[in-house]
Amino acid sequence: MNNKGKTSVKFLGMTVIAMFFFSFALVPLYNVFCEVTGINGKVFQSENSQEYTAEVGRDVAVQFISSNNERMPWVFKPSNEVMGVVTGKYYNATFYVKNTTNKTMTAQAVPSIAPSNAAAHLKKLECFCFEQQELAPGEEALLPVKFLISNELPNQIKNVILSYTIFDITDYNQENLAHLEMHTEKN
């Protein structure tokens, strides 16, 4: 084969490798895209607590919905199902959770916002969904979320739904802990 052929083979081989890694690069790209546009109902932690507060706001109803992923036996429900809020002000809400089993379990809540174009305007300063919850057998807890709905919420939205699905990640967590220990040893 001539040199031109070898160059083409190299170029095509590199393209194949690059496209393979591109498929993995789609994962962070997707998350960044969701964060920037606020689509897919994804909610991320807000950094600045002052940026979105405002003196004057309008009334919005926030509904809380909880659901359990299959085979997750915990009791999980919002303390109040609906909350009247004013945009531009911080509010605290809580969710009640209880480990009904006789073993220690770890849970992770995953949030979602509806309608999806409200997601970008719901700012969370604190949320239990940013952490994992470990509960001993029979233990119960009130999980806090501190949030604000910014004044930029589109006017036609009068009602925002904040829903959480709770997952059993006990098995995952042990692997993660092993991973963390390795890190601390290094440090």
Add this chain to the structure above:
Amino acid sequence: MSAVIENHHDDHHHGPAKGLTRWLYTTNHKDIGTLYLWFSFAMFLIGGAMAMIIRAELFQPGMQIVEPEFYNQMITLHGLIMIFGGVMPAFVGLANWLVPMMIGAPDMALPRMNNLSFWILPFAFFILLSSLFMEGGAPNFGWTFYAPLSTTYAPPSVTFFIFSVHIMGASSIMGAINVIVTIMNMRAPGMDLMKMPLFVWSWLITAYLLIAVMPVLAGAVTMMLMDIHFGTSFFNAAGGGDPVLFQHIFWFFGHPEVYIMILPAFGIVSHIIETFSRKQLFGYSSMVWAMLSIAILSFVVWAHHMFTVGMPLAAELFFMWATMLIAVPTGVKVFNWIATMFRGSITFETPMLFACAFVVLFTLGGFSGLMLAITPADFQYHDTYFVVAHFHYVLVPGAIFSIMAAVYYWIPKWSGNMYDERLGKLHFWLSFIGVNVTFFPQHFIGLAGMPRRYPDYALQFADWNMVSTVGAFLFGISQVFFLFIVIKTVMGGKKATDQVWEGARGLEWTVASPAPYHTFGTPPKVD
């Protein structure tokens, strides 16, 4: 006399080796093309047998023949085998046989890799099919293998599925590299890019699509493998992953894949219509530009497969309009084929019959595709039999008819024998009637709301399902008849002339019939 004998001694490459090792060790593009074509035929019949099981179960409402779990395995394997085992290897086989002969090259650029890319394929499908006999059964999550159905809830055999997809991908990628290097470096002197036969053009574009998206498919199944065995959470919501992400990655591969399965068909049909209309193809350069624009657009329309997952309005509008835009270059191609036939002196030999049916029925499948592209309407059609009817119309009388047309058109060149025209026509009409009786009623039951992928259905869908099953068995039997015709032609028949068809143009018709084992040892001159 002595000169002849000496000549004979000098010629080391006079013919193929004997026995089984000929096929195992061969680096000859014609041998490998033949292997690919027979392999895809075998897969077509296996996948077809699975389709018969599916249709037999759907003959009447209620559960009659198979268990629902087995039904799910059948629809999964039917899809995977027809796409990765039937259509794609058939096109690679045609590329192997035809691309070097059409551009005046002695062989493919990378003959040993060519051998490897074929011989790993049987292992991939052996692994996939063996999962039928494993504990928990074969993959049962549909050919689109959406996570977490294919990760958290999958049978243990999913790991074998993942490795078989890796092997299929490696085979396709090597095949694509080979085609590109051959076309870019080994064209006969004087054959500019814009003088290349359209089948060569269509395969050049297809090969670039394969290079771009098969690695993404490999990435998607690798992520599944890691989620299943190594505790990652790419698609697991509990660990911060996202199942919708899987659909985005899958369809980023999946939509260009759709064009991988149809662009070579465009090339084939252009040659056949040109030959049997006895006219030069109308609008050659617009055909090339249409294929290029279809290929480029295929990268920005993937989300039309997932309108119902919940996207912002702007995204739904974008993907709707981008999808509809593809109708423009596709329309250009359809009008060019019709313009080629216009005022031609047409004869309807079997390849032409298949090509004409392709133009009509592929366009019909394209129109139902346009209906599905309308976002608000898609919420109604999504995951119904209307979708099944749509993609079977573009794949069966689209891709598969073009492959059959190609076999009838070039088999005199491959085997040196003419096929039996009467039998060929009979095969065409049986297939044509069978395919329409099978899939046309599926439009009706789909619009009436019958969901896809269920082994049972509500009573109001019973009549059309029965019709569809009758058509499917007619179509299935006529493909066994096709096997008979092909074997009969290979075994013997009327000898073909070198040009074979009166209106045939192109370098492959300048060599003897059957094509000698080595062609174009010295490149021809192209004006």
